[in-house]
Amino acid sequence: MRQTFFIGILIVGVVGGIIYFLWTIGAALYEDWVMGKDVNKIKADQQQRRKERLEESRKRLDNGCEHVFGQTLGGFPLDACRKCGLQRERPAGPCDHVWKPANEPVPCSYCEKCGKRYVSPTIRDDPHSESS
Numbered sequence: 001m002r003q004t005f006f007i008g009i010l011i012v013g014v015v016g017g018i019i020y021f022l023w024t025i026g027a028a029l030y031e032d033w034v035m036g037k038d039v040n041k042i043k044a045d046q047q048q049r050r051k052e053r054l055e056e057s058r059k060r061l062d063n064g065c066e067h068v069f070g071q072t073l074g075g076f077p078l079d080a081c082r083k084c085g086l087q088r089e090r091p092a093g094p095c096d097h098v099w100k101p102a103n104e105p106v107p108c109s110y111c112e113k114c115g116k117r118y119v120s121p122t123i124r125d126d127p128h129s130e131s132s
Helices: 002-061
Strands: 099-101 110-111 118-120
Touching: none
Parallel strands: none
Antiparallel strands: 099 110, 110 118
16 A cells, blocks of 8 residues: 555656646747747848838938949048048938048048048058147
């Protein structure tokens, strides 16, 4: 009698452990499935925002200028068009810079909207140039 009682307790413990293990696996799989749905939704939203941002960028650069990026004059940023002054991609921050050449002894440019000044790093590092 005592032996069957202990065997019964042992069987109930093993079966309970197996059920707990299966429950844990099922809960983890369900949680992964829910996260997968959330990730798919986030990816779709991100792709939609990327399309909107590309369209906005395309409209932003559609100002009638035949843009020339990369071939800058002395003091223009590398990604700015030397004809109209717009940068290839909208910079971070509140100002969408429009660069114009500055009439200064050091080749540089300034943003006509916010007044920010740009001096090329190669000119800035030149020991013979005057610092302002």
